[in-house]
Amino acid sequence: MSETSDTLFPPDRYGRRRSPRRAPRWVVPVIAGLVVAGGVAVALQLQGMYGTKEFSATLKAYRDITDSQVVIDFVVDKPDGKPGVCVVRARNRAGAEVGRANVPIRAEGKRVEVRYTLSTSGLPVSGETVGCAAQR
Numbered sequence: 001m002s003e004t005s006d007t008l009f010p011p012d013r014y015g016r017r018r019s020p021r022r023a024p025r026w027v028v029p030v031i032a033g034l035v036v037a038g039g040v041a042v043a044l045q046l047q048g049m050y051g052t053k054e055f056s057a058t059l060k061a062y063r064d065i066t067d068s069q070v071v072i073d074f075v076v077d078k079p080d081g082k083p084g085v086c087v088v089r090a091r092n093r094a095g096a097e098v099g100r101a102n103v104p105i106r107a108e109g110k111r112v113e114v115r116y117t118l119s120t121s122g123l124p125v126s127g128e129t130v131g132c133a134a135q136r
Contacts, residue, residue: 070099072115090124098123
């Protein structure tokens with residue numbers, strides 16, 4: 001014998017069963033539109049923060065390491081005619097920062113090679129570029 005809805009839910013015990021109510025037809029498209037609009041807003045915000053950068057630095061070498069300095073060679077790709085600033089730093093064996101400087105980048109050319117001698121407060125084991133930006 002198979003059970004039916006009448007045997008599962010006797011009407012005298014649980015009351016009248018209601019059929020599920022459906023939301024109006026316009027609710028789903030409105031919610032979908034709001035979700036899409038929010039996603040686009042977040043995407044635009046992230047592109048502004050992490051999108052294509054005008055300035056990018058590529059480390060070529062770090063050398064001439066002493067107790068008080070490191071020479072950092074790097075190349076900056078940038079828009080022609082815009083001056084910029086790059087941040088370079090040095091770290092010691094423990095990973096602590098022992099030197100940091102803002103290096104001005106000249107306006108001429110789209111690709112600029114830079115050699116910078118960074119003074120340090122201790123013996124560095126690496127030199128690196130942190131990032132570059134247009135000069136304000």
